[in-house]
Amino acid sequence: GDSVTQMEGPVTLSEEAFLTINCTYTATGYPSLFWYVQYPGEGLQLLLKATKADDKGSNKGFEATYRKETTSFHLEKGSVQVSDSAVYFCALSSSNTGKLIFGQGTTLQVKP
Amino acid sequence: DAMVIQNPRYQVTQFGKPVTLSCSQTLNHNVMYWYQQKSSQAPKLLFHYYDKDFNNEADTPDNFQSRRPNTSFCFLDIRSPGLGDAAMYLCATRGTGLNTGELFFGEGSRLTVL
Numbered sequence: 001g002d003s004v005t006q007m008e009g010p011v012t013l014s015e016e017a018f019l020t021i022n023c024t025y026t027a028t029g030y031p032s033l034f035w036y037v038q039y040p041g042e043g044l045q046l047l048l049k050a051t052k053a054d055d056k057g058s059n060k061g062f063e064a065t066y067r068k069e070t071t072s073f074h075l076e077k078g079s080v081q082v083s084d085s086a087v088y089f090c091a092l093s094s095s096n097t098g099k100l101i102f103g104q105g106t107t108l109q110v111k112p
Numbered sequence: 113d114a115m116v117i118q119n120p121r122y123q124v125t126q127f128g129k130p131v132t133l134s135c136s137q138t139l140n141h142n143v144m145y146w147y148q149q150k151s152s153q154a155p156k157l158l159f160h161y162y163d164k165d166f167n168n169e170a171d172t173p174d175n176f177q178s179r180r181p182n183t184s185f186c187f188l189d190i191r192s193p194g195l196g197d198a199a200m201y202l203c204a205t206r207g208t209g210l211n212t213g214e215l216f217f218g219e220g221s222r223l224t225v226l
Binding site for chain 2: 031032034036038041042043044045046049087089093098099100102103104105107
């Protein structure tokens, strides 16, 4: 079945450091790919999305490119801030079931 | 303005005492979901409605029930909460048609079981 695998956390960075959170997927068909962010005590917010191969999603300085050849959707940010501390979930929308399938989440902690 | 609204944000109940969580949406989306999330783990899908059609996940305990009286509202009923049911419960919606599969989440309802 369809699945998503994220790098394990926690990831601890200093402010202004470069961020990469790896995400790979297994899916049949042509899924849409998403990154959701969850701040402490809150629900999930869509951070960015890509709906087809080679699309680049971007928002708030974060970027991710849909790479069909490597089945990846890695999240990057050039310079993280303390306010980026949160849990990040990679997800795909299964073209078979219509369900959203999440990775296990990666906790990011940014220190001043 | 919030588009998916969950109430209450925080709910404390006693072991075995029924609880109802509510979700309302202003997006007029066909599909509504209920997820359970523990300790920043990935959300676990409990069930979803496609319009009035109810779809239960195979491993969702019978203790969890849901109602969708109209397009805008959906309820999660926990008939006899156990300590293991303490979690964040997330409601989400999705449109159809040209939809990309994106889900819109509420802020969540955090359930504590004493």
